[in-house]
Structure formats: C-alpha cells, structure tokens
Amino acid sequence: MPTETHPEMTVRKPNFGLNKDSMPVHYYMDNPVITHLLNSFHVVFPAGEKFFIRAVNRYAAQLNDPIMKERVKAFAGQEIQHMAQHQKFYETLRKQGFPVDDFAHEYEESAYKTVEPFVMKLFDHLFGEGKGNAIALSVTAALEHYTATLAEVALNHPELFENLDEDMVHLLKWHAAEEIEHKAVTFDALKAVDDSYAMRAAGMVIGSLALFWYAGLNMAKFIAYDKHINWSEMPAKTAKALPKLAALGWELVATLLPYFKPDFHPDQMDNKELAQQFFKEAEHYFTAKAS
Numbered sequence: 255m256p257t258e259t260h261p262e263m264t265v266r267k268p269n270f271g272l273n274k275d276s277m278p279v280h281y282y283m284d285n286p287v288i289t290h291l292l293n294s295f296h297v298v299f300p301a302g303e304k305f306f307i308r309a310v311n312r313y314a315a316q317l318n319d320p321i322m323k324e325r326v327k328a329f330a331g332q333e334i335q336h337m338a339q340h341q342k343f344y345e346t347l348r349k350q351g352f353p354v355d356d357f358a359h360e361y362e363e364s365a366y367k368t369v370e371p372f373v374m375k376l377f378d379h380l381f382g383e384g385k386g387n388a389i390a391l392s393v394t395a396a397l398e399h400y401t402a403t404l405a406e407v408a409l410n411h412p413e414l415f416e417n418l419d420e421d422m423v424h425l426l427k428w429h430a431a432e433e434i435e436h437k438a439v440t441f442d443a444l445k446a447v448d449d450s451y452a453m454r455a456a457g458m459v460i461g462s463l464a465l466f467w468y469a470g471l472n473m474a475k476f477i478a479y480d481k482h483i484n485w486s487e488m489p490a491k492t493a494k495a496l497p498k499l500a501a502l503g504w505e506l507v508a509t510l511l512p513y514f515k516p517d518f519h520p521d522q523m524d525n526k527e528l529a530q531q532f533f534k535e536a537e538h539y540f541t542a543k544a545s
C-alpha cells in the first residue's frame with residue numbers, strides 16, 4: 255500500500271553467486287583489515303536483522319494503521335533476504351579457513367541470548383513494564399539509521415567498489431539500496447509506540463556501543479585466524495588507505511549525528527534517488543541472475 259511519503263518497498267529475492275574459489279582471501283583491494291571489517295559485517299548483519307524483526311514484531315498487534323502494518327511486513331521480508339544472502343558467503347569463508355560458524359554462534363550467544371534479555375529486563379525493572387520491548391525497538395531504529403547512513407555514503411562513492419568481485423558488489427549495493435528504501439519503518443514504529451526523545455537517544459547509545467563492540471570483535475577474530483596477512487606490508491597499506499578512510503569516517507559521522515536532533519526523521523535524509531538509481535542500473539544483472 256504505497257503512499258507518496260512511503261513508496262512501495264519491493265521484497266526482491268536475488269541469488270548472488272558468492273560461493274566461489276576465485277575470491278581472494280583479501281578480496282577488498284588486497285587490504286586484510288578492510289576485508290575483515292566487511293567479513294565482520296557478514297557475521298553481524300544476519301543475527302542483527304533477526305533481532306530487528308523480533309523487535310518490531312512484538313508490536314505487530316498494536317500497530318493499527320494498515321499502511322504501517324504493510325511497511326513492517328515488507329521490512330521483515332527484505333531483512334530475511336539480506337540475512338540469507340550474507341550467509342551464502344560463509345561457504346567461501348569456510349573454504350578460506352575461517353571458523354565463521356563459530357564466530358556467528360558466539361556472537362548470537364553473547365548479543366542475543368545474554369545482552370538483549372539483560373538490557374530488556376533492566377529497562378522493564380527501571381522504567382516500568384513494556385520499556386524492555388521499547389528499548390529493543392529503539393536500538394533497532396538506531397541501527398537502521400546506521401545502515402541507511404552506511405548505504406548513503408557507500409552508494410555516493412562508486413570508487414569504493416572498484417576491482418571488487420561483481421557478485422559481492424551487487425550484494426553490498428543491493429543491501430544498501432534496500433536499507434535506504436526501508437530506512438524509516440522501524441523509526442515510525444517506535445514513534446507510534448513510544449515517542450519520547452530519551453528512549454530514542456538511549457537506543458542510539460546502546461546500539462552504537464553494541465555495533466562497535468561486536469563489529470570490532472569479529473573483525474579481530476578474522477584477523478587472528480588469517481594466515482595470509484603479511485604484517486610487514488601492513489604499515490604501507492594502512493598509510494595508503496588512511497586518508498580515504500578518514501574522509502569517509504567524517505562523512506559517516508556527519509550523516510549519523512542528525513539522529514540526535516529532536517525533530518529528526520529518516521525521510522530528511524535525501525538519498526532515495528541513490529537507491530532507485532542502483533536498481534535501474536543493475537536491472538540487467540538481476541535479470542541475468544534470475545534466468
């Protein structure tokens with residue numbers, strides 16, 4: 255049920271060819287650190303997306319607006335596809351010698367079997383029954399702002415995808431474009447059930463800590479298990495990548511921070527064109543993959 259403010263969200267079911275022997279271990283510009291940051295996203299995203307769906311679905315019965323219900327359904331449909339496609343890359347990571355299933359299992363045990371119930375119970379206890387569900391949705395809305403921000407910055411810099419495996423490029427850009435398409439869904443759901451600024455800001459603080467901790471931890475695990483890193487080359491590779499990374503870092507921070515403005519809404523981010531442009535340009539790729 256699309257409206258002018260919320261155009262139709264399509265649940266696409268691509269089939270990326272990500273299980274391949276030809277993928278170099280350091281597939282991102284021959285840089286192990288950035289490659290393992292991306293690898294940590296392949297681990298962190300799927301269970302994170304499951305958490306997002308869980309958080310918003312707790313409120314499914316309370317969302318009376320039929321448009322909102324449709325948007326939540328499409329949001330969950332898109333996230334389920336993201337999960338499955340990122341996990342397809344695990345086969346390649348296994349072949350490369352990384353115990354990625356162990357990493358994913360340890361992350362789920364810690365983040366979603368320990369930290370998530372603890373934080374939810376703490377909020378129920380401190381602020382009243384129901385606030386645990388609200389903080390889970392608020393963390394989700396905040397992390398959705400992160401993914402939309404990452405998406406906007408990535409799609410604005412096509413040079414970041416140069417010399418990268420074609421299927422990996424399309425996985426990352428497809429995920430980015432859909433994050434932009436559904437960027438406002440969980441934010442609007444949160445507003446419908448708990449409109450307080452304190453709850454929104456708390457979600458951003460907790461979500462940020464969790465994201466940096468688990469992405470950093472998984473990146474460190476990939477690096478620790480990587481037998482192919484030539485450490486003597488690392489200072490030169492780091493020095494080469496640093497100016498670009500610093501510039502991108504500032505851009506990310508500048509795009510993230512408006513979330514703390516009291517009147518912020520994800521639709522204020524002018525990035526819908528980027529997503530539409532990608533789907534238009536990549537149509538031939540998806541048609542070829544479907545046949």
Ligand SMILES: [Fe+2]
Pocket residue numbers: 303332333336401429433
């Ligand atoms: Fe996603």
Ligand SMILES: [Fe+2]
Pocket residue numbers: 333398401433436
């Ligand atoms: Fe998302």
